[in-house]
Amino acid sequence: MSQSIDALREAALAALGSIHDNDGLSAWRAQYLGRRGAVSGLFGTIGSLPKAERAIFGKRVNALQGELRQAFEGREALIQSQRLARELEEGEIDISLPAQPRRRGGIHPSTRTHREFQQIWAEMGFQVFQSRDVEEDEFNFTLLNLPPHHPARDMQDTFYTTDPRVLLRTHTSPGQIRAMRALGAGGSKPIRVILPGMCYRQEQVTARSEIQFTQVEGLAVGRNIRMSDLKGTIAEFAKRMYSPDARVRYRASYFPFTEPSMEVDVECFLCGGAGCRVCKYTGWLEIAGSGMVHPEVLRNGGYDPSEWSGFAFGMGPERITMLKHGIQDIRYFWGNDLRFLQQF
Numbered sequence: 001m002s003q004s005i006d007a008l009r010e011a012a013l014a015a016l017g018s019i020h021d022n023d024g025l026s027a028w029r030a031q032y033l034g035r036r037g038a039v040s041g042l043f044g045t046i047g048s049l050p051k052a053e054r055a056i057f058g059k060r061v062n063a064l065q066g067e068l069r070q071a072f073e074g075r076e077a078l079i080q081s082q083r084l085a086r087e088l089e090e091g092e093i094d095i096s097l098p099a100q101p102r103r104r105g106g107i108h109p110s111t112r113t114h115r116e117f118q119q120i121w122a123e124m125g126f127q128v129f130q131s132r133d134v135e136e137d138e139f140n141f142t143l144l145n146l147p148p149h150h151p152a153r154d155m156q157d158t159f160y161t162t163d164p165r166v167l168l169r170t171h172t173s174p175g176q177i178r179a180m181r182a183l184g185a186g187g188s189k190p191i192r193v194i195l196p197g198m199c200y201r202q203e204q205v206t207a208r209s210e211i212q213f214t215q216v217e218g219l220a221v222g223r224n225i226r227m228s229d230l231k232g233t234i235a236e237f238a239k240r241m242y243s244p245d246a247r248v249r250y251r252a253s254y255f256p257f258t259e260p261s262m263e264v265d266v267e268c269f270l271c272g273g274a275g276c277r278v279c280k281y282t283g284w285l286e287i288a289g290s291g292m293v294h295p296e297v298l299r300n301g302g303y304d305p306s307e308w309s310g311f312a313f314g315m316g317p318e319r320i321t322m323l324k325h326g327i328q329d330i331r332y333f334w335g336n337d338l339r340f341l342q343q344f
């Protein structure tokens, strides 16, 4: 019995020693170590042995199997290193060739602008509050002083889910209520937050409007916050974001959740206010909607409006990003076209 093991070992190792390529290796492995190979064959004979010999024989076959496997791996490594050495010698591998460049991912242009915004607002003491994309009608509208059937609901065409109480937020403003309730400690603590995120509106998609876009909402609530604080804060942001001498102007406007309300323009940073195609020869670019938080909204956030006041604003970073990079069409942003994305 042990003779058959020794004979097999000898034959196998001799055969392995004369192999010089991968095909030979695979054939050898099948012949000796494969499921129907010689070692398996030996295992198969165990049953026909006298009981007393079975254990010892099994052990030996096991040892043989381990030995052959090791020999195989050694031979494989040797053949590979010989091939590499030969190829280097024969010049099949040109080690002076430049390496294949690795493709690196880039940061989405919209994300870049958001990070810049967040950095600036953080320096000015605003904390980031992440609110939700899927909102309740109550938060998106009603608690923001837009009760059902309020005509101003039509200012924002809405995507509803199958549940009419649940929708995709049309602006980041519902986060105002959530932030006041989450951080205001029942209307006893001042807060200063920005709320960045995606918004959705059921609009005709064109080069200038998309059904999804991002906003950065800002909210400050405190005991003595006045309109001058809003104006000063936004002016400071514009200086840090656009240019140290960026001028800002405020135009009266209307939002149900702020009173008074105003829109904010910054002097066109492309022409310096002289007038160009981008600013449509007005010298100004609209950057935000804003206003003093409506007393009803403060109340809905848990604050007593006779003691607390606040300001809020909502900015649209996409437009800024388009202007900065000369992007002509807003549809590129979420089109997932690598030819566009790889430029950033």
Ligand code: PHE
Residues within 6 Å of the ligand: 170, 171, 172, 173, 217, 255, 258, 289, 290, 291, 312, 313, 314, 315
């Ligand atoms: N939510 C408003 C919009 O999307 C912008 C805004 C935010 C206005 C905060 C005032 C205060 O148009």
